[in-house]
Amino acid sequence: MRLGINLGYWGAGMDSDNLAVAQEADRLGYSVCWAAEAYGSDAATVLSWVAAQTERIDIGSAIFQIPARTPAMTAMTAATLDSLSGGRFRLGLGVSGPQVSEGWYGVKFDKPLARTREYVDIVRKAMSRERLSYEGEHWTLPLPGGPGKPLKLTVHPQREHIPLYIAAIGPKNLQQTGEIADGALLIFPSADHLEETAISHLRAGREKAGKTLDGFDICPTLPLAVGADKDVSALADMFRPYTALYVGGMGSPKQNFYNQLAQRMGYGKEAAEIQEKYLSGDKEGAAAAIPEQLIDQTTLLGSVERIAERMQAYAAAGVTTLTLAPAGFSLEDRLASLRAGTEALERAGLA
Numbered sequence: 001m002r003l004g005i006n007l008g009y010w011g012a013g014m015d016s017d018n019l020a021v022a023q024e025a026d027r028l029g030y031s032v033c034w035a036a037e038a039y040g041s042d043a044a045t046v047l048s049w050v051a052a053q054t055e056r057i058d059i060g061s062a063i064f065q066i067p068a069r070t071p072a073m074t075a076m077t078a079a080t081l082d083s084l085s086g087g088r089f090r091l092g093l094g095v096s097g098p099q100v101s102e103g104w105y106g107v108k109f110d111k112p113l114a115r116t117r118e119y120v121d122i123v124r125k126a127m128s129r130e131r132l133s134y135e136g137e138h139w140t141l142p143l144p145g146g147p148g149k150p151l152k153l154t155v156h157p158q159r160e161h162i163p164l165y166i167a168a169i170g171p172k173n174l175q176q177t178g179e180i181a182d183g184a185l186l187i188f189p190s191a192d193h194l195e196e197t198a199i200s201h202l203r204a205g206r207e208k209a210g211k212t213l214d215g216f217d218i219c220p221t222l223p224l225a226v227g228a229d230k231d232v233s234a235l236a237d238m239f240r241p242y243t244a245l246y247v248g249g250m251g252s253p254k255q256n257f258y259n260q261l262a263q264r265m266g267y268g269k270e271a272a273e274i275q276e277k278y279l280s281g282d283k284e285g286a287a288a289a290i291p292e293q294l295i296d297q298t299t300l301l302g303s304v305e306r307i308a309e310r311m312q313a314y315a316a317a318g319v320t321t322l323t324l325a326p327a328g329f330s331l332e333d334r335l336a337s338l339r340a341g342t343e344a345l346e347r348a349g350l351a
Contacts, residue, residue, distance in 0.1 A: 001315040001350045002031035004323035010041030017331040026057040034062035051085035060090035067107035075126035079155040087158030094167035169257040178205025183217030190297040191313035219321040236295040240287035248278025248286040308347040
């Protein structure tokens with residue numbers, strides 16, 4: 001099992017430290033450095049900045065938002081980043097959610113599965129450098145009846161095949177991801193529930209495509225906080241606002257994919273309470289309502305030995321790249337967490 005690092009969103013208060021974190025992950029042999037985007041920083045700019053100042057670590061978008069860019073633009077960006085980084089780019093895609101898609105980008109959040117499938121088809125076709133023409137429900141290239149003609153990408157990616165990942169949570173999206181992508185980006189993953197909430201659906205999609213999970217990168221992100229095992233409860237409290245935001249506040253009351261995931265993990269009553277409190281403005285109450293077990297199951301907390309045991313559980317569940325989001329009140333805390341992640345992986349016998 002490989003390790004990755006997730007820098008999260010630029011502008012989240014740790015910007016001055018993020019380059020040092022990426023460089024330390026590079027030095028330690030981490031496999032990939034991911035950057036995210038929502039409606040603040042874009043991921044492409046951050047990744048180009050990191051790529052220019054690292055040597056070996058891959059850079060990945062987690063995610064480029066599908067409503068933010070045409071598929072041809074995404075292919076251009078992916079090819080450019082792969083070329084500039086010397087073949088170190090991984091393309092992560094996702095549909096985002098209805099509030100961001102419609103409120104920020106002005107793109108209707110409808111038929112996300114069909115839209116994703118067409119988007120991936122066009123991106124792959126463009127990156128293969130064949131002349132681009134496509135007829136689908138959501139995109140038609142070139143536009144009919146006009147002056148447009150099929151064009152070919154002029155930038156040569158460093159690699160013939162840029163790995164393509166999809167951020168997926170729901171069963172249908174996971175199955176389609178297994179069918180059409182090279183890897184899956186997962187969030188709030190519990191090793192105890194990973195088979196039924198994610199991997200079984202990915203496996204079904206691979207089988208539909210006549211493939212197995214061999215070579216398919218299962219890549220969940222887990223927040224990490226290192227400390228004494230007796231302090232696990234206090235460490236878990238660090239992630240209450242984070243968990244409350246996703247389970248309680250992401251999306252609309254009817255379309256919160258993270259809330260639905262918590263329900264599938266057996267926290268139906270608790271998920272409803274967290275959402276009700278969060279959307280009513282009681283963010284502290286929502287955070288307090290989160291069961292400690294839910295946080296502990298979806299993070300890495302405690303001593304290096306405890307984290308190593310959890311890593312073994314994730315590897316046994318089928319995870320191939322474990323992406324860490326190290327918490328800390330200082331740069332040194334975050335760097336120490338990175339080193340602890342490497343040590344835990346070695347102790348787990350997974351390096």
